[in-house]
Amino acid sequence: xxxxxxxxxxxxxxxxxxxxxxxxxxxxxxxxxxxxxxxxxxxxxxxxxxxxxxxxxxxxxxxxxxxxxxxxxxxxxxxxxxxxxxxxxxxxxxxxxxxxxxxxxxxxxxxxxxxxxxxxxxxxxxxxxxxxxxxxxxxxxxxxxxxxxxxxxxxxxxxxxxxxxxxxxxxxxxxxxxxxxxxxxxxxxxxxxxxxxxxxxxxxxxxxxxxxxxxxxxxxxxxxxxxxxxxxxxxxxxxxxxxxxxxxxxxxxxxxxxxxxxxxxxxxxxxxxxxxxxxxxxxxxxxxxxxxxxxxxxxxxxxxxxxxxxxxxxxxxxxxxxxxxxxxxxxxxxxxxxxxxxxxxxxxxxxxxxxxxxxxxxxxxxxxxxxxxxxxxxx
Numbered sequence: 001x002x003x004x005x006x007x008x009x010x011x012x013x014x015x016x017x018x019x020x021x022x023x024x025x026x027x028x029x030x031x032x033x034x035x036x037x038x039x040x041x042x043x044x045x046x047x048x049x050x051x052x053x054x055x056x057x058x059x060x061x062x063x064x065x066x067x068x069x070x071x072x073x074x075x076x077x078x079x080x081x082x083x084x085x086x087x088x089x090x091x092x093x094x095x096x097x098x099x100x101x102x103x104x105x106x107x108x109x110x111x112x113x114x115x116x117x118x119x120x121x122x123x124x125x126x127x128x129x130x131x132x133x134x135x136x137x138x139x140x141x142x143x144x145x146x147x148x149x150x151x152x153x154x155x156x157x158x159x160x161x162x163x164x165x166x167x168x169x170x171x172x173x174x175x176x177x178x179x180x181x182x183x184x185x186x187x188x189x190x191x192x193x194x195x196x197x198x199x200x201x202x203x204x205x206x207x208x209x210x211x212x213x214x215x216x217x218x219x220x221x222x223x224x225x226x227x228x229x230x231x232x233x234x235x236x237x238x239x240x241x242x243x244x245x246x247x248x249x250x251x252x253x254x255x256x257x258x259x260x261x262x263x264x265x266x267x268x269x270x271x272x273x274x275x276x277x278x279x280x281x282x283x284x285x286x287x288x289x290x291x292x293x294x295x296x297x298x299x300x301x302x303x304x305x306x307x308x309x310x311x312x313x314x315x316x317x318x319x320x321x322x323x324x325x326x327x328x329x330x331x332x333x334x335x336x337x338x339x340x341x342x343x344x345x346x347x348x349x350x351x352x353x354x355x356x357x358x359x360x361x362x363x364x365x366x367x368x369x370x371x372x373x374x375x376x377x378x379x
Contacts, residue, residue, distance in 0.1 A: 119268030320360025
């Protein structure tokens, strides 16, 4: 199975630029895109397949941009990120390492990008987030934004930072975005002084997502039992969420996307929880994280760290039961820990998933997540 989506929508007019500068930037963008596509034979073939699939015009499709768990970078898998395309509009869920490059390799166009959803603010889920607007600001054609996009992510945790250089309350998504804009202000300032770019913040409409007050959730009670609540809704999709338990992280969310063509749920990073089961009830696809305890031990990690990982994530052995309880049609395992095939080969992951489905009584489709894997979704 192969990659992703869709025909590029035509970008709106670029900001005022000199013709020479515009031509130069377009040439640089094309060169960069070509270089990215040549990263490896495997990635190039995957990207070509993605573009082929994109022309099929599936009204609802899922592409896994990156499937690796944890901040530690790998050469063999990109950071966690997924793209859901609904009627030609693209919604990105999490922005792990390499998300921007993988987005383009998957054949997705920046003009189609409509929204970004962040499940939580760990580095491996947000490291490429601000790269989307910063690199697309003022770019024309398929590598630039056609219009501002909506961003939804966790609001403030209500705790103070323990980072010496960043005292005060831990920022939520809105404040994090504003701080990123300040940190990277040099680049757009210099570009705009040459009439060759725009302020990246003009491309974003950022929203802090906070749970309903009725849940009683807090940094000390991060994921009480709750019903899903609405995050956003438009003509194409309704997005609902629940809190999930992920160690000290608050808020951490799972998201569900409901469309006229089908429904897809993203667990985010979570220990097993009835909240995800309720959110995913009768969904077409459940995209769920997975860890393999024996594989973690094979990394030579300290036992205390392994115990922490297992307490804050979901053992692959539990996925079949979760999918069966939710009554989903397809289970996709992603955010694989360990994601290195030299430690846990894909064949081992597939066997583990098959065993999990059998023991959990899940009779639906089971898919091992791979970078640039493309799945049309439909009823």
